[in-house]
Amino acid sequence: MIFTQETICNRAEAGKIPYTLTFDPGLKESGLPQRCQSPNQSIERTVFELLHRCPVFQFHDTSKQAKIRNKGYIDDNIFLRSDGGNLAAFLYGMRNNHQNHKYYQKIVRYIQKIMPQFGYFQLKPSRLNENYIMLNWQEKGSDYLFGLHQISHGVLRFMAIATLLLQPPEILPGLIILDEPELGLHPSAISVLAGMAKIASINCQIIMATQSPRLVDEFAPENILIVERNSQKGCSEFKTLDRENLTEWLERYSMSELWEKNVLGGQP
Template sequence: MDRLQRLTLNGFKSIKALELELHPLNILIGANGAGKSNLISFFKMLNEMMAGRCQQYIGTSGRAQSLLHFGPKTTPQIEAKLEFEVENGVDTYCIRLSHAAGDTLIFTEETISFQQTDWESPRTDGLGVGHQETKISETAKVGNPTAKFLKYLLDRCRVYHFHDTSATADVRQSCYVGDNRWLMPDAGNLAALLLRFWEEGHAAYQQIVGTIRLIAPFFDDFVLEPDQSHRVILNWKEKDSDRVFGPHQFSDGTLRAICLATLLLQPEDELPKLIVVDEPELGLHPYALNVVADLFKKVALHTQILISTQSSSFLDSFDPENVVTVNREGKESQFKRLSPRALDIWLDEYSLGEVWEKNIIGGGPH
């Protein structure tokens, strides 16, 4: 399985220096303000960068001063290196984003490299300096095999954020039926994606419906019928009733659970290479939380997972080696993976969530 093996990140928000080995399943746990969401937002920036919207992301994030660790006077540049384990070696993507006039960031380094398993040194290509948007896409288009495969991997490191379930949220509105290639970060095209799964007879559709019934026993099935303008909305029906309900009649927690079930139960060949989710426990009943935790563990057999959480009960569903604690030490966020052996004595008597609440493993809530 192609996966992100190691991330090195320097100078980004509260992350002064980070070198993190990533496993198939990674759970970030820490107090408010520790820096969990800052790591998540780096992957959000990466998503925008790969879509050619780096400058737009910088502008909407409070300009470069908000992204550089304690501002440009303290930290003039952000450096990142992503090392992907692939079938026959390691693909690496390196960037340096430096502060520039207008309180923005420009690329002062962008390199790609491939280290084949039996080679002594990697094959490295520089993509230039001084540009405002990544050049990996155009390098891939001219036939560079490393750029092509790295672009494929980077495009599939996807961040999802299902917090907005308000009355005006996109997930509660209609969407174009053709917008169904993959799930949007906010699940705004959820109805179109589920309609495609149903029309193509994917087993995933029935698995999604079955999982929702576990979480919401009143739920029977979706009623996904495009209108004359080729738009579809997330209508549904209740058990033992012919009445059709709309998406506004789902509770916030139920709607978030539907988003998570669809994300994690989609066909294996459509899964992102890395799924990043910020606080998936928000608004979920404890039983629903257990169901969602099981889904994350199962999907981690097929793709890589990175989650941030503040829920001790959610943490109980995972093994210590899956957990990375995040602590704020002075002005810096520190990330540390748990050692199962060091916790053996504690875990004989307490659950992992209880150990966290007692502040024994760091990243504690107080």
Template sequence: MNKNFENSRLKGRIAEVSINGFRSLKNIDRLSLPQLTVLIGANGVGKSGFIRFFEMLGWMFRSQKLQEFVLRNGGGDDQFFMGSRTTPEITAEIRIHTERGYNDYAFKMAHLSAGDTCMLTEEAYRYSDTSKHTEANWTRLRAPAKESALPEQKNPTAKTIHRLLKQCATYQFHDTSSNAAIHMRWDISDSFQLRADGGNLAAVLLDLQQTSRPLYKFIVRQIQRVFPAMDDFALEPSSGKVLLRWKSKFSDKIFGSHLTSDGTLRLFCLITLLNMPEERLPDIMFFDEPELGLHPHAITLVCEMMRRIAQTRQLFIATQSPYMVDCFDLENIIVANAVDGATELRNLPAEKYQQWLDDEYLLSEIWLKSPVGVPL
């Protein structure tokens, strides 16, 4: 059995990707992706654009809503590197590694000026057995179309690709403004999975409190490691809805989410998500700057949980936090840099950088040794 799947529930993982022309990703060629990928780089170098690409795939395959993704993200022209006049076509190829071989998916996308949207002009998939030294021919799908044709396919390879890529879930708990979803009363029935923005956190916690009391108590204890003033959550359903509130160890007062710091709210979301039952987590999880607003001790705790989750899930973490970088290994790191507006992404090969670690440099020190984030 391949070591990538030994003692793992993963049915497949994204092993390699090529992206040309999507936002700042002008030319990403056959980038190797470990099961736990930590994308590091300064502001504006394209880390979020990389995550948005896979978020787009999730929208394409989960409910065939490519057009909605495009509209929610600035329109069609904004998806192309420097605009569609400069880059008339987006192309991409994703390689999914399973126990038996490689499942490849490729597509091309063009801009539609009418409605400022996008159209898939080509789609194809193939399966190549790792025991053979040649790659299979592509099976091409109907095109052009405004939505992917892959979900309609009955072929086992197409089903494998669709099943995995539709699970691409991006978690970003940044919005804690007064109108954010996490402050709203939430339907208690929406509690199986935590939403990408954490809006249904109260409903998820209430469900765990009622159906998995030991796990719920464990989550509270983990939060208390960083936020010792907290005693417990105060989750009281009313008319089928519940509001996020918590109790202090030092007062009888019940605190609502509006009286809770932004960093603490994000901590609630992260620790709950990373301790959910396995069957309630997607196979591929993306985190965009999860360190925002967290104390260094909280970052270390969250990273410990991420490393554990990555034993059975594929995780992508975009960060610019030295504290977070130092929680992972050289093999996990991909460095992002920007040259003339285009994102460059590269792995840090062990044979080149291991000596720095042997000399007791931290990963963050290696990254910060030069303006581009790698040693001169």
């Protein structure tokens, strides 16, 4: 895959002609980082730094070889990594911090909502190497120690998402982008997921890409963007929803039903 066209624009004030810069085509990666190295490229550098501060989280890989299922360096606990690879270390640091312990407890409570038998995480440095830690857990009323090989892919993803969304507000990213967070979740867990996203949205902006009708039902029309492919222009188009235009429809149908009936758009 190569970039056939790459352009950045900046409009300092409404009504003014935007500053536009087009990079050379045919590159396998964005030309923006290289352009930022040139002197007097303040706009390019501003755009680059903005994009650099937009973490994208995807917890799809929960295979046996995935970092999230294996031991991690115990001091890698400053922020949650995009693949959840340091989940054990991050939870360990949160639990052992007096100010952040309440957020750790909140994460545990939300996991128990979708997995009632879950008791707590058993977070201890490895006996063989105290510089590493594994994400183990125990059931309520049992002293048997479980590992992550004894938990479903969906629950493990939910653990990572809960940790991301319910972490202390002061360390939340300013923007969180989640790609298909509903994957592998039980239908009843979708509403819990939406509730966590709403909590996090008080302190940061949340963008979720989803194909789940159940998740769409958890949000108001004004919080939903429809993305469709425009084959003539060769691009994706984003469309906002107007609640007033949907008032009569919503008296009879849910958001997911309107989606499935192609009232909202967003069809293949």
